[in-house]
Amino acid sequence: MVNILDHAATFAQPCMSQKKLDEGNLIPYFSLEKECKQDQNEIYNAIKEVVVKILPTQRDKTALIIGTSLIDWNIVNAINAGAYEEKTPYRSLKRSIDSYAKDLALELGLNEFTMTINTACTSSANAILEARNIINAGFVEYAIVVGIEIFSPVMSSGFYSMGLLSQTLPKPFSKDRDGLVLGEGVGAMLLGKHASSWELLGGFSNCNSATIASVSEEGDECVEVMENALQVCSLQPKDITAIKAHATGSLANDEAEMNALKKVFKEEPLITTLKPYIGHTIGASGVLELIFLIECINGGYLPKTLNCSDSIGYKPIQEDTACSRGVFMCNFFGFGGNNISLLLGKTV
Amino acid sequence: MKSVVLNICSASKIYDQTRIDDLEEKRLVPNMMLRRRLTRNAKVMLYLSDKCGFQNGKVVYGSCFGELEETVKIADSIAFKTTLSPTAFQNSVYNTASSYFSLINSDTDEILTISNGMKTSLDALKIAALQSLVHGEKVLCVAVECLNIKNIEQINKCANFLEAGAAVVVEIASDEKDAHEIKSVKFKGIIDSLQALLNVVDMYENGITKIRIEL
Numbered sequence: 277m278v279n280i281l282d283h284a285a286t287f288a289q290p291c292m293s294q295k296k297l298d299e300g301n302l303i304p305y306f307s308l309e310k311e312c313k314q315d316q317n318e319i320y321n322a323i324k325e326v327v328v329k330i331l332p333t334q335r336d337k338t339a340l341i342i343g344t345s346l347i348d349w350n351i352v353n354a355i356n357a358g359a360y361e362e363k364t365p366y367r368s369l370k371r372s373i374d375s376y377a378k379d380l381a382l383e384l385g386l387n388e389f390t391m392t393i394n395t396a397c398t399s400s401a402n403a404i405l406e407a408r409n410i411i412n413a414g415f416v417e418y419a420i421v422v423g424i425e426i427f428s429p430v431m432s433s434g435f436y437s438m439g440l441l442s443q444t445l446p447k448p449f450s451k452d453r454d455g456l457v458l459g460e461g462v463g464a465m466l467l468g469k470h471a472s473s474w475e476l477l478g479g480f481s482n483c484n485s486a487t488i489a490s491v492s493e494e495g496d497e498c499v500e501v502m503e504n505a506l507q508v509c510s511l512q513p514k515d516i517t518a519i520k521a522h523a524t525g526s527l528a529n530d531e532a533e534m535n536a537l538k539k540v541f542k543e544e545p546l547i548t549t550l551k552p553y554i555g556h557t558i559g560a561s562g563v564l565e566l567i568f569l570i571e572c573i574n575g576g577y578l579p580k581t582l583n584c585s586d587s588i589g590y591k592p593i594q595e596d597t598a599c600s601r602g603v604f605m606c607n608f609f610g611f612g613g614n615n616i617s618l619l620l621g622k623t624v
Numbered sequence: 625m626k627s628v629v630l631n632i633c634s635a636s637k638i639y640d641q642t643r644i645d646d647l648e649e650k651r652l653v654p655n656m657m658l659r660r661r662l663t664r665n666a667k668v669m670l671y672l673s674d675k676c677g678f679q680n681g682k683v684v685y686g687s688c689f690g691e692l693e694e695t696v697k698i699a700d701s702i703a704f705k706t707t708l709s710p711t712a713f714q715n716s717v718y719n720t721a722s723s724y725f726s727l728i729n730s731d732t733d734e735i736l737t738i739s740n741g742m743k744t745s746l747d748a749l750k751i752a753a754l755q756s757l758v759h760g761e762k763v764l765c766v767a768v769e770c771l772n773i774k775n776i777e778q779i780n781k782c783a784n785f786l787e788a789g790a791a792v793v794v795e796i797a798s799d800e801k802d803a804h805e806i807k808s809v810k811f812k813g814i815i816d817s818l819q820a821l822l823n824v825v826d827m828y829e830n831g832i833t834k835i836r837i838e839l
Contacts, residue, residue, distance in 0.1 A: 378743075389750075391738060392739055395736065396718075406751070409755075412758070413758055415754070415839050430699075433702070434713030437710045482733060482735075485727065488661070488727065614735070
């Protein structure tokens with residue numbers, strides 16, 4: 277049994293701001309109150325700030341796993357230094373994204389086992405599942421799982437070029453949805469076997485997509501992870517109290533996920549979506565959305581879904597709904613066909 | 625930390641100073657449209673997994689620098705203020721190679737992508753060992769670096785071989801008899817992120833089929 281013992285997070289501000297892309301286009305964006313620049317030290321400190329809040333006493337028995345889709349800052353720094361464009365000499369700092377985990381483990385006296393997972397939108401969700409594996413296998417007593425995403429003009433321009441970004445609001449599962457709104461944030465969860473009201477029951481991850489960027493419209497790839505997650509946890513669809521959908525607000529992925537939900541859940545389940553509150557935090561969404569959900573359930577309610585009055589299928593809840601315990605399915609579907617469904621249980 | 629003993633079921637490596645000539649793309653990916661979209665990392669990964677005789681199952685893929693060539697296309701667009709290619713963006717994420725592997729081999733199992741700096745291949749092997757231990761299955765562990773981009777000489781001071789990769793298929797051994805520690809022979813001119821896995825492949829090619837790895 278692996279439990280969620282503690283958590284800490286820095287979410288984006290609830291009101292969207294705007295970010296300017298390199299080509300001059302403005303996009304809606306969920307920004308952190310305090311800007312975290314694309315700077316190795318600032319990112320390191322942002323991670324450290326949340327990790328130190330949940331450190332267990334047995335640090336040497338605690339692994340650190342980061343899930344992110346941040347690209348390698350060597351390259352960004354090289355570009356920023358003008359090396360590529362103007363052929364000026366550039367000295368690489370030779371610091372890859374995993375440096376954060378290794379350096380932080382060293383500084384805080386954590387176990388030397390670190391890992392950085394980069395499976396796009398499922399990065400930190402996969403990190404949570406891997407943390408459960410290493411604890412269950414007895415390699416460490418605890419694992420701290422970090423999800424981090426900071427505004428990246430490169431990534432945002434990429435989503436913009438694919439026509440995936442909304443110019444208005446994130447409207448998951450809504451008929452008038454027009455794309456996703458990105459966000460930034462950093463969160464950390466402490467997992468271990470000590471008693472807690474929150475249990476990480478299990479989950480299932482696969483790599484299965486129709487194309488390099490998306491699953492099929494029928495959503496069978498999403499069905500596979502949801503059904504297998506239920507199976508490995510010896511649960512039935514009727515056992516699920518509520519679903520935290522991935523629900524980015526994009527045209528194709530929302531369609532696929534809703535079709536999958538209809539196949540797995542013959543009766544309409546309680547569904548909530550969280551991206552209208554904090555944005556799509558890509559690699560960090562696993563940790564951040566779980567923390568958001570945990571905070572709400574600890575507060576006694578399942579949060580309503582914003583901006584979806586006319587759904588494409590099952591209707592996400594429209595009002596905050598009393599809920600303080602149960603089993604929660606949390607879905608994450610990423611670029612490149614990385615899909616994962618996690619199951620969490622909360623006792624009173 | 626614990627150590628585990630792994631059987632090396634198969635192994636393969638490849639590297640070239642500039643560009644690996646024949647990655648057998650036409651045989652491995654008959655679909656021309658799909659073949660044209662493949663990144664260099666994906667081609668090397670497909671080649672190595674084929675040499676290991678692995679098509680389906682759990683995979684741990686590692687790359688320190690990821691899809692550098694595609695990232696450069698994006699950098700080009702930013703530097704020269706041209707329209708960013710959606711394909712370049714799709715292909716620039718770290719898990720691109722493993723996603724193409726999944727698509728082409730219809731491998732829908734768990735496929736993890738990690739990037740752990742200069743320890744990438746060693747850590748990928750540790751995670752593959754963990755996966756094999758937890759699930760009791762053979763796991764493909766593959767690490768690839770393709771650095772041959774325009775102006776690479778401006779930032780590259782350490783690698784003479786700009787394209788390289790190594791792969792092993794491992795499973796948990798039933799006993800520790802004849803298990804060897806992973807050697808640390810330096811493959812000169814090849815980026816450090818691949819050294820550990822290259823050593824394991826080299827050991828396999830020299831008749832060693834059982835290794836011990838500290839997790």
